[in-house]
Amino acid sequence: xxxxxxxxxxxxxxxxxxxxxxxxxxxxxxxxxxxxxxxxxxxxxxxxxxxxxxxxxxxxxxxxxxxxxxxxxxxxxxxxxxxxxxxxxxxxxxxxxxxxxxxxxxxxxxxxxxxxxxxxxxxxxxxxxxxxxxxxxxxxxxxxxxxxxxxxxxxxxxxxxxxxxxxxxxxxxxxxxxxxxxxxxxxxxxxxxxxxxxxxxxxxxxxxxxxxxxxxxxxxxxxxxxxxxxxxxxxxxxxxxxxxxxxxxxxxxxxxxxxxxxxxxxxxxxxxxxxxxxxxxxxxxxxxxxxxxxxxxxxxxxxxxxxxx
Numbered sequence: 001x002x003x004x005x006x007x008x009x010x011x012x013x014x015x016x017x018x019x020x021x022x023x024x025x026x027x028x029x030x031x032x033x034x035x036x037x038x039x040x041x042x043x044x045x046x047x048x049x050x051x052x053x054x055x056x057x058x059x060x061x062x063x064x065x066x067x068x069x070x071x072x073x074x075x076x077x078x079x080x081x082x083x084x085x086x087x088x089x090x091x092x093x094x095x096x097x098x099x100x101x102x103x104x105x106x107x108x109x110x111x112x113x114x115x116x117x118x119x120x121x122x123x124x125x126x127x128x129x130x131x132x133x134x135x136x137x138x139x140x141x142x143x144x145x146x147x148x149x150x151x152x153x154x155x156x157x158x159x160x161x162x163x164x165x166x167x168x169x170x171x172x173x174x175x176x177x178x179x180x181x182x183x184x185x186x187x188x189x190x191x192x193x194x195x196x197x198x199x200x201x202x203x204x205x206x207x208x209x210x211x212x213x214x215x216x217x218x219x220x221x222x223x224x225x226x227x228x229x230x231x232x233x234x235x236x237x238x239x240x241x242x243x244x245x246x247x248x249x250x251x252x253x254x255x256x257x258x259x260x261x262x263x264x265x266x267x268x269x270x271x272x273x274x275x276x277x278x279x280x281x282x283x284x285x286x287x288x289x290x291x292x293x294x295x296x297x298x299x300x301x302x303x304x305x306x307x308x309x
Contacts, residue, residue: 110226115148118226122219126199131215134200140167141200144223146193152295153229154178155220156270157238158198158208169194174271178235181271181284185292186304193227195220197242213242224263230298232263233291236270243267254287257294266291 110118123143129135142159145168154170162172170178179189198208198216224232234240237250243260244253244267258265268287269280292306 112149115226119143119148119223122222122226126219129199129215129219132209132212134198134202134212137203138200139164142167142169142196143199143219144193144195145169146189147191148193148227150191150193150227151229151299152187152231152233152291153193153195153224153227154233154235155239155243156194156196156235158196158205159201160205161201164201169196170271173275177271177275181288184285184307185288185295186306193223193229195223197239208238213238221261224261229263231291231294232260232265233287234265234267236273239270240267254283257290264294266294 123141126143127141138159140163142163146153156169159169160172160174162175163169169175178194182189182192197213197220199219200216202208202212232243234243234253240250240253241247243265244258245260246253246258250267250269253267254269258267266287269277269284274281274284289306292304296303
């Protein structure tokens with residue numbers, strides 16, 4: 001299946017408008033003219049998949065509005081988890097906020113239940129996305145997996161074959177290696193959040209196109225709003241170049257700290273690359289030790305055990 005640049009842009013504009021990201025003064029068709037090959041087709045039915053968070057999420061695909069602060073006086077103090085005083089939709093940040101650095105306080109007031117609901121809302125919207133050709137070609141959407149209150153978020157480039165079948169990121173051999181690397185710095189997989197710059201698999205596991213990454217960026221940015229991570233870890237060249245806003249190779253980007261919208265970023269080699277090139281594992285271990293050090297610095301009350309020889 002092929003799609004023209006004009007049609008892809010038209011699909012993207014209509015998706016953003018229908019989900020409340022932008023407000024256009026006129027119909028997108030008036031600005032772009034007729035799309036090649038006719039108007040955009042109706043989205044196909046979304047494949048059924050579980051929302052991969054650790055409890056059920058209520059789905060509300062309403063337009064995005066700021067979440068409502070919870071009332072501390074009406075929340076439960078048990079287990080340190082606050083519960084909203086009344087059910088409320090938490091469908092996402094205001095569109096303008098997606099174009100700025102993440103405010104330091106944004107999302108900080110959300111309870112775990114509200115974050116889970118918000119992830120469900122975002123997943124439902126991503127299921128309907130046809131902003132690029134990948135949405136119609138995928139088997140399953142791969143939105144993300146892990147703790148909705150994770151302090152560290154790992155970002156890969158795009159789903160692979162295993163992920164396209166399960167709807168869960170990093171479940172193949174590369175994912176197994178990532179799990180071991182996490183354990184080495186004191187984390188279990190369920191204590192972090194793992195996602196990709198793309199939510200759909202490129203055919204044949206080809207490299208993501210820049211237009212595809214741009215079409216998916218608002219979903220990725222929204223994930224960061226929901227999770228409020230302290231640290232982003234870019235796995236591989238594509239994720240590193242994208243989050244670091246650089247065209248330097250991964251070897252030049254790793255080994256130091258960067259920023260993405262106000263969040264600390266550490267770039268390192270993709271686990272799949274390490275499976276093919278084991279001699280680069282020491283460099284990756286240096287990066288993971290740096291991630292551990294930054295986490296302990298930001299969370300002095302949570303000193304994670306780190307693997308030593």
